[in-house]
Amino acid sequence: MSAPSRPESVSERLADLPAVRKSLIDAAFAARARVRGVPAREYGVEDSAMTHSWLFTGPPGSGRSNAAVALAAALVCTDPEEPGCGRCEDCRAVFNDSHTDVVHIVPQELTISVKSMEQLIRDAASMPTVSPWRVVVLEDADRLSDGAANSLLKTVEEPPPHTIIVLCAPSTDPEDFSVTLRSRCRHVYVKTPSRDEITRILVEEENASETDAQLAASASLRHIGRARKLVNSREAQKRRTEILNLAELVFHGDQAFQAVSKFVDPVKKQAKEALSEINDTELKKLEASLGAGGKGKGTQKLARGLKGQVKDLEKQQKLRETRQVRDILDLSLLDFSSLYRDALMLSVGADVELTHPDYRGLAADLAEKIPEAGLVQCLDAIAHCREQLGQNVPPKVAFDGMVGRIRKAAKAS
Ligand SMILES: [Zn+2]
CATH class of the missing domain: 1.10.8 (Helicase, Ruva Protein; domain 3)
Incomplete structure (x- = not known):
């Protein structure tokens, strides 16, 4: 639950990121000048503060997508003094993800296909309705396939005059993000908060x-x-406890493998349950849009079309579920890995803050039982498991393999 004191305006939301805040607010002022056809210096900024294609990078959790949405709010805000005031109808709509001229895309698929980009390109091309700008925010743009990145290139290179494209990715590393796209965007780095x-x-x-x-x-x-x-979230707290305790169970034979099943299965179930409502709504919407259940001429043809589209939708939904399961498990593995890292830090006597200070006892225990080289192997085993999940190895198989490797490294078997 949120306290009523939740910061609302763009300035408040980006209070910890003064440089980012300045670029965005300056851009919004320069954009206002363009709309009015006056020099940007009337607003005390350079005309170049505004550009049509942006790339926000930062590690997961840095708030890169918050910053991207904040830019959208600053651009469509109607407050005469403070772009992104947080109070006007347009700002509120953007922050509620319901503004008609702001398209905010959170890709559900692991790899964004050319087909998914077609809709975005259409969105980007259409005229804004209530605001002077149409803003398209695409999160996780590191998931663009090469083809999809190419298909987006023209739009990013020469966006329609009323359109602003904002892409978000973890970094500008060529592994994460298309070099060509990168070169066409203004880059804003959003650092991780302290x-x-x-x-x-x-x-x-x-x-x-x-x-x-x-x-x-x-x-x-x-x-x-x-x-x-x-x-x-109690669920999140419970998952954290369970994965950290796995490090102890590794020393107790089969218990570790049993714990893996008890850990992985509920995650799958939860993902399914969490998504079932949206899945149903999407299906009903699709059926309604295709006039399912109608009578008369053309109904058969429609039914055939419907079948294909339902199949496509189900495929997308399955992908979304896989992604959700993978994301949850990956975060748990990150927790797990941090525990072995804590152990390693204690083992070498490094004076650093532990990631899991409440598990200092277990970390110290691991440091005592497992030699340094073994702890490094444990970290490798976890990294390997994360990689396998990324390659769609079934979670139980990947986790069991990891436990086996850790047992070997810990000389527990
Ligand atoms: Zn506003």
Whole structure:
């Protein structure tokens, strides 16, 4: 639950990122000047502060998508003094993800196909209706297939005059993001907030206690979205406890493998349940749009068309479920890995803050039982499991393999 004190305006939302805030607000002022056909210096900014294609990068949890949405709000805001005021109807609609001229795409598929980009390109091409600008925000643009990146290139290179494209990706590393697309965009780096900043946000916005907030800030590896979950969601807390305890169970024969099943199966079930409502709604919408159940001429043809489209939709939904399961498991593996890293830090006597300070005892225990080289092998085993999940190896198989490797490294078998 959110406290009423949740910051609303763009300036407040980006309080911890002054450089990002300045670029966005300056861009919004320059955009206003263009709309009015006056020099940007009337607003005290350079005309070049505004550009049509943007790329926001930052590690997961850095708030890169928040920053991208903040830019959208600043552009369509109608407050005469403060672009992105947070109070006007347009700002509120953007922050509620319901503004007609702001298209915010969160890809559900692991790889964004050329076909998915066609809709985005159409969205980008259409005229804004209530605002001077049409803003298209595409998250996880690192998932664009080469073909999809190419198909997007022309739109990014020469966007329609009323359109602003905002792409989000983890980094500009060529592994993460198309070099050609990168060269056509203005790049804004959104840094990860500090532990203290996250603690403050959790206390102020989530009503967390100082102690819980500090623990969540550190256990989430300073991932803001994740930290919020850790203070609010029992499920997330339970998963964290279970995965960390796995490190202890590794020393107890079959118990570790049983624990893996008990851990993986509920994640799949939860993902299915969490998505079932949206899946149903999507299906009903699709059926309605195709006039399912109608009578008369053409109905048969429609029915055939419907079958194909339903199949496509189900495929998309399956992909979304796979992605959700993978994302949850990957975060748990990150927790798990941090515990072995904590153990390694203790083992070499490094003076660093632990990621899981509440599991210091277990980390110290691991450091005592497993030699340094073995701890490194444990970390490798976890990294390997994460890679396998990325390659669609069934989670149970990947996890069992990891436990086997860790047992070997820990000389527990
Ligand atoms: Zn506003």
